[in-house]
Amino acid sequence: MAVLVLDSEAVSALARPHESVARHQLVRAAMRTAHTRNVPVRIPAAVLVELYCGGGTDEAIDRLLARGFTQVVTTGARMARVAGHLLAAAGAGSELAIDALVVATAVRFGGGAVVTHDPGDITRLAAQHPNVSVISI
Amino acid sequence: MAVTKWSVSVDEDLAARVESRVGDRGLSGFVARAVAHELERDLLDEYLRELDDEFGEVPSGLVEHIDNAWPS
Numbered sequence: 001m002a003v004l005v006l007d008s009e010a011v012s013a014l015a016r017p018h019e020s021v022a023r024h025q026l027v028r029a030a031m032r033t034a035h036t037r038n039v040p041v042r043i044p045a046a047v048l049v050e051l052y053c054g055g056g057t058d059e060a061i062d063r064l065l066a067r068g069f070t071q072v073v074t075t076g077a078r079m080a081r082v083a084g085h086l087l088a089a090a091g092a093g094s095e096l097a098i099d100a101l102v103v104a105t106a107v108r109f110g111g112g113a114v115v116t117h118d119p120g121d122i123t124r125l126a127a128q129h130p131n132v133s134v135i136s137i
Numbered sequence: 138m139a140v141t142k143w144s145v146s147v148d149e150d151l152a153a154r155v156e157s158r159v160g161d162r163g164l165s166g167f168v169a170r171a172v173a174h175e176l177e178r179d180l181l182d183e184y185l186r187e188l189d190d191e192f193g194e195v196p197s198g199l200v201e202h203i204d205n206a207w208p209s
Contacts, residue, residue: 002208017192026203028188029195033204035181040174069181113207133208 002112002131003042004034005105006070008050008098009117010137011043015051015060023117026137030115039112041070046101048072073105082107086125100125106132 006014006027013023034041043065051061065072073079083104087096099118103125106112111131116122119136126132147155159167189195 017188021192024192025195025199028185028192029200029203031181032185032195032200033207035178035185036204037207038178040177041181067180067184069177069184071177111208131208133206135203135206 001110002037002039003106003109004030004039004112005102005114006041006043006047007102007114007116007118007122008047010115011047011051011061011064013137015064023137026135027115030113030135030137034113042073042105042109043070044098044101044105045072045074046098050098075101079104079108086128089128090125092121092125096121096125103129103132 009023010027010030013020013027017024031041048061052058075083079101083097083100086100086103086107087093090096090100092100099116099121102114102116103122106114106126107129111129113133113135114122114126115135115137117137119134122134126134155164155167
């Protein structure tokens, strides 16, 4: 089984479509390919750390998650271990912890594609995993 | 976790293939996973169609371009 993993910018683009029309369209295109491939869409819980800012911004994210077309993947010990090993292999520090959890989500579910606004770091973290690719938005 | 018992009708041949694959004991889990997957997929399609109606369809060339980015 493979997955389509959304990073925080991808989720943000969906929740706030008018902020970046081009990015919104790219995320929609990526989700259309996931649907055609019969691949589920997953959002790592760690990504939500970057999205829940309070002050009335949370509702758009909550509405999106409530649609039921995706599931939030929590970070358990196994996921944390995969992410930690990705950081170590890339020689990266904890500043890339959330990116590592994004890549780890794809790795744990058997590979797939990561939709991201930060293709450089994601590509670097996924370097040892040819079954994980990057869709840049 | 609270559970609901369903009585559903399934084509005999399909039922036999599923039973030989997962056995009696694994049946509920297998069906639950399949139904959850199908429900999520259906909701994804519904969401994407709503976005198509609101913002216009995504150009097919762009979808094709993105599809090429998946691992081979």
